[in-house]
Amino acid sequence: MKLAIFTLVQHSCKKQQYYGYAPYVNEMNLWGNYVDELIVVGIKKPSNKVEGIDTAYHHKKLTFVPVPNFNILGLASVFKTLFKVPYIFVKCVQVMHQADHIHLRCPANVSLVACFAQIFFPNKKKSTKYAGNWDPKSNQPWTYRLQQAILRNTFLTRNMQVLVYGEWPNETKNIQPFISATYYEDEKIPFKPKNYKQTLSFVFAGALVVGKRPLLTIQIIESLHKKGISVILHMYGDGPLMPELQDYVKKNSLETVVFLYGNQDKSVVKDTLMDAHFNILPSKSEGWPKAVAEGMFFGCIPIATPVSCVGWMLGEGTRGILIAPEVETAVSQIVTALHSADLNRMAQEALTWSQHYTFNRLEADIKRVLEGTYSY
Numbered sequence: 001m002k003l004a005i006f007t008l009v010q011h012s013c014k015k016q017q018y019y020g021y022a023p024y025v026n027e028m029n030l031w032g033n034y035v036d037e038l039i040v041v042g043i044k045k046p047s048n049k050v051e052g053i054d055t056a057y058h059h060k061k062l063t064f065v066p067v068p069n070f071n072i073l074g075l076a077s078v079f080k081t082l083f084k085v086p087y088i089f090v091k092c093v094q095v096m097h098q099a100d101h102i103h104l105r106c107p108a109n110v111s112l113v114a115c116f117a118q119i120f121f122p123n124k125k126k127s128t129k130y131a132g133n134w135d136p137k138s139n140q141p142w143t144y145r146l147q148q149a150i151l152r153n154t155f156l157t158r159n160m161q162v163l164v165y166g167e168w169p170n171e172t173k174n175i176q177p178f179i180s181a182t183y184y185e186d187e188k189i190p191f192k193p194k195n196y197k198q199t200l201s202f203v204f205a206g207a208l209v210v211g212k213r214p215l216l217t218i219q220i221i222e223s224l225h226k227k228g229i230s231v232i233l234h235m236y237g238d239g240p241l242m243p244e245l246q247d248y249v250k251k252n253s254l255e256t257v258v259f260l261y262g263n264q265d266k267s268v269v270k271d272t273l274m275d276a277h278f279n280i281l282p283s284k285s286e287g288w289p290k291a292v293a294e295g296m297f298f299g300c301i302p303i304a305t306p307v308s309c310v311g312w313m314l315g316e317g318t319r320g321i322l323i324a325p326e327v328e329t330a331v332s333q334i335v336t337a338l339h340s341a342d343l344n345r346m347a348q349e350a351l352t353w354s355q356h357y358t359f360n361r362l363e364a365d366i367k368r369v370l371e372g373t374y375s376y
Contacts, residue, residue: 135168200232212282
C-alpha cells in the first residue's frame with residue numbers, strides 16, 4: 001500500500017533522512033508500519049536545521065514532496081497565496097493520483113487545499129486526523145471552520161473516515177472519535193493511593209506560551225499557598241513567557257513554592273508525574289491535551305479548563321477537576337474538591353481511563369483505519 005500524507009509540519013533533511021516535529025513523526029512512524037511506501041507532502045524548513053524537538057521518519061521507502069507555506073495575514077501575503085495555492089493544489093492531485101490511501105492532517109493551510117483536492121478521488125480510501133479542537137461551539141478561524149464543513153459533508157468526503165478527539169453529539173456518520181496515546185502497555189503501573197493531607201505536588205508540563213496560561217497556573221498555586229494549603233508546583237517547558245514567569249516568582253517570593261525547570265527529558269517529567277498529586281493545565285484551547293493524559297496515566301489527578309474534549313476526558317469532573325480560567329473561581333473549585341471529593345477514587349479513575357489508550361491500542365486502531373474497518 002502507498003500512503004500519501006498531507007501536513008503543515010515543517011521538515012528538514014539530514015544524511016538523507018527526513019525530520020519533523022517529534023510527536024507528529026512518532027505517530028506517522030506507526031502509520032508507516034502498515035504500508036509499503038510513504039509520500040509526505042509538507043513544508044521544508046528554510047534553514048533545513050534539525051531542532052531538538054525533531055525526530056526522524058523510520059520508513060525505508062519515503063518520498064518527501066515539498067510545497068510552499070502560505071497565509072492570508074496581510075495584503076502582501078494574500079497576493080502571494082494567489083500564486084502558491086494553485087501550485088499546491090496540482091501537487092496534491094498528482095500525489096493523490098499515485099496513492100492507495102490519502103491521509104490528511106488537519107487543521108492546516110496545506111490540508112485545506114488537500115481537502116478540496118481529495119474531492120476528485122471519491123473511490124480511494126481516505127482518512128483525516130483532525131488534531132485541533134472539534135468542538136462546534138468553540139471560536140475558531142474561518143479556515144478551520146471551512147475544513148470542518150468539508151469534512152462533515154459525506155458527499156464531498158466519500159470513502160473518508162474523519163478522526164477527531166472526543167465524542168460529539170449529532171455528528172455525521174464519517175466522524176469517529178480517535179484517541180492518541182501516551183505510553184506503551186508495558187509502561188502501565190498499578191494504582192497506588194496517595195496522601196492528600198501532606199504537601200500537595202502539582203505539575204505543569206507544556207510550552208510557556210499565552211495559550212497554555214502558565215501565569216494563571218502560578219497564580220492559582222500562589223493563592224492556594226496564601227490560604228495556608230501546603231503546595232508545590234513543578235513547571236516543565238520553555239517559551240517566550242519564561243522571563244516573565246521567573247520575574248513573577250521572584251517578585252512574589254515564591255521560590256520555595258514554584259520551580260521552573262525549562263525543557264527536560266521525558267523521563268524526568270514522567271518520574272515527577274508518578275509522585276505528584278495533581279497535573280494542571282488551564283489552556284485556552286486544545287486539540288488533544290497530551291500532557292493531561294500523561295499525568296492521568298500515573299494516577300495524577302488532572303486540573304484543566306473544559307475546552308475541546310477535556311470535559312469528556314475528565315468524565316465531566318468524575319476523574320479530574322474542571323476549572324474556570326480565573327484565579328478566584330479556579331481556586332474555589334480546587335478547594336471544594338480537596339474538601340469534598342474522594343481524591344483517591346478520582347485518581348484511580350483517571351489512571352484506568354488513560355491506561356486504556358496505549359500506543360499498542362493506537363497501532364491497532366491505525367491498522368483498522370488503513371483497512372477501512374475502524375469504529376470507535
